Amino acid sequence: MSSGAASPVAHLVGAGSALPGAPVDNGTLAGLIGASASWIDDFTGTRTRHFATDLKTGAATHALVDLCHEAAEAAIADAGIEPGEVGFVVLSTATPDHLMPATVNLVADRLGIGHVPTYQLQSGCVGAIQALDLACRILRDPETDGSCATGLVIGADVCNKHLLLDRDFARVPPRELVNYMLFGDGAGAAVVSREPWGHRTAIRRVLNRFVGLGQSPGQVIEWFGLADRLDERPAAQEDYKAIEENVPRLAEEILCELADDLAWDLDRVEYVLPPQLSGRMTELIVDRIALPAREVSCVAATGNNGNALPFLQLGRLLPQLRDGERALCAAVESSKWLKGGLALEKTAIG
CATH class of the missing domain: 3.40.47.10 (Thiolase/Chalcone synthase)
Structure with a gap:
């Protein structure tokens, strides 16, 4: 690209999401933590959330990689492409399955995407923006070859892994109890491209x-x-x-x-x-x-x-x-x- 040419514009062309299990309403949550359903609703304004944990047994039902894989497949399908057309993968999360291997590489492996750059960012709610920022920089880089013209960006968290379900909630301080009301688990993904197709x-x-x-x-x-x-x-x-x-x-x-x-x-x-x-x-x-x-x-x-x-x-x-x-x-x-x-x-x- 010549020095006078405009940088390519990044486009969102596909999106997908994954939420584990059935929604947990405030009545169900209230029965678990010993609070009032109406108080949870009034205090948080959150009506339902999804947990990657079985509330009855406390056993994990979904790992982060499971949710990321599902959301990524949905985004790729929404964009109308095949996994092999993805030139790079970026994942942002505050709750990786492991310190190593990075969850992004486990997701790429499940998708059958190999020999591409992968990146994992450790962050919270702004991590999704950071991941899209990185993707945009890759797409706009004039030194990047055509293999990186389309990328997959994922944001996901399994917050429930930090919340014990088997405890005496009458003794849990309010500052900790509120986390059971606010947080849930899930994943979202987007396909980004230099060209305006799909959602354009x-x-x-x-x-x-x-x-x-x-x-x-x-x-x-x-x-x-x-x-x-x-x-x-x-x-x-x-x-x-x-x-x-x-x-x-x-x-x-x-x-x-x-x-x-x-x-x-x-x-x-x-x-x-x-x-x-x-x-x-x-x-x-x-x-x-x-x-x-x-x-x-x-x-x-x-x-x-x-x-x-x-x-x-x-x-x-x-x-x-x-x-x-x-x-x-x-x-x-x-x-x-x-x-x-x-x-x-x-x-x-x-």
């Missing part, structure tokens, strides 16, 4: 930024090894007051920054994909940004399944977009305060 949705801008300089983490998820697995530290903990204070503000900043970068009028953006921490938090965010755009959310039905969420939203958005319509997606990660976003536009044929 151009990624006009990606925002991927660490903004937590000097701030305390809002979320910590531990990794216990053999030497410290009996430690009394909780596996996951959050500062919900800090999250409630910062996430709506950061979400508004993301949408405004994306629109400013592209000189887009926010009032003429057709769809908005807000952060998906919980059903109630999403309501607060949407109320704050107060855009005329149509909201695309899923967390009230799926629970907070981390890296999967933006892909689940994209899976709902892409079939709705018409030629020329625009969408803005925002994701906030409280671990050490990250913000990410996407500006999308459906390209016309011809």
Whole structure:
């Protein structure tokens, strides 16, 4: 490519998702943890979630690789291609099946995709944006050969592995109990391409930024090894007051920054994909940004399944977009305060 040529535009051309088992409603969850179903609904705004664990036995029903494989197959089918046409694979997750081998390579193996670059990113809710950012950079790199013109990007988490089901919930502190209400398991995937086919949705801008300089983490998820697995530290903990204070503000900043970068009028953006921490938090965010755009959310039905969420939203958005319509997606990660976003536009044929 000559130095004067424009960089290729990355396009979303297919999407897929995977949710384990039947949805677990608040009544079922209330019976497990000894809380009121109406209180769970009022506090979280999340009605159902999916667990990769049998609630009766505590046995795992799905590994991360299972969900990633299912979501990837769905995205590949939606794009109308064969696995062998995928030139690279990127996976973002906070809950890999192993430290090694990386889950992304297990997924590629199941799909029968070999001799391609693979990448695994360790992150939370913004990991999906980071993975798409990396994919866009690969597609736009003039040094990348034609074999990398189409890629597979996956975001997935099995959060339930950090939540013990066999315990006396009457003695569980509220700061830990809330995690059983908010989190779920799942995977989402997208096929990206240099060419506008399939869903023909151009990624006009990606925002991927660490903004937590000097701030305390809002979320910590531990990794216990053999030497410290009996430690009394909780596996996951959050500062919900800090999250409630910062996430709506950061979400508004993301949408405004994306629109400013592209000189887009926010009032003429057709769809908005807000952060998906919980059903109630999403309501607060949407109320704050107060855009005329149509909201695309899923967390009230799926629970907070981390890296999967933006892909689940994209899976709902892409079939709705018409030629020329625009969408803005925002994701906030409280671990050490990250913000990410996407500006999308459906390209016309011809």
